[in-house]
Amino acid sequence: MSETRSGGQDRDRDEGGRARNARPRDGLGRPLPYGADGVERQPEGVVRTPGETLAEAQELLDDGMPFHAHEVFEDAWKSASEPGDRALWKGLAQLAVGVTHAARGNARGAESLLRRAADAITPYGSDRPYGIEVGALADWARGAADAIADGSSATAATLDLPRLRSRD
Incomplete structure (x- = not known):
């Protein structure tokens, strides 16, 4: 489905009328020109178990x-039935977006x-x-933010990303 914007450009829409950008994207989610070879996007709206979510997210971070x-x-955030779970997954999504901004060189956003x-995520630490190492992740995120703020680290390549869960 598409809708025409002012200027005559079509805008990608799903069956529910929500905007969806069908442009290809690079590995950091940045849009590429139509017709360019991009990285396959994650399918949206997939309901996974918490273990599947964490395993897939860890693999992508790695x-x-x-x-x-x-x-x-x-x-996970959008499909969680418990408010506490939604807040946890939302916090983890924010952590991944922070790393994305660092990888893109956007220090302020990171x-x-x-x-x-x-x-x-700090309220979930104890x-x-x-099995999420919430305390370690929160400490890492604050330390990474401090390093970015003082200029000693500005990209995800210089950040030593932690594991979401300890290895068993």
Whole structure:
């Protein structure tokens, strides 16, 4: 489905009328010109178990694709039935977006999102929901934000990303 914008350009829409950008994207989620070879996008609206969410997001983070990890966390956030779970997944999505901004060289966005993520997930620290190392992730996010703010680290390549869960 498409809709014509002012200027005569078509806008991609799904069956529900929500905007969907069908442009190809690079590994960090940035739009590429139509017709360019892009990275396959994560399917939207996939309901996964918490374990599947964490495994898929970790693999994407390990592969240098934090934008795609964010989309996996966003699916978990939007499909969670419990408010507490929604807030946790939203915080993890913010962490992945913070890493995405760092990888794109957007220091201000990275710092802001990493701090927001740390604040969002900190309340879960003592519980370790789904085996997530929440305390370590929050500490890492604050440390990364501090390093970005003081100029000692400005890209995801210089950030030593933590594991979402400890290896068993």
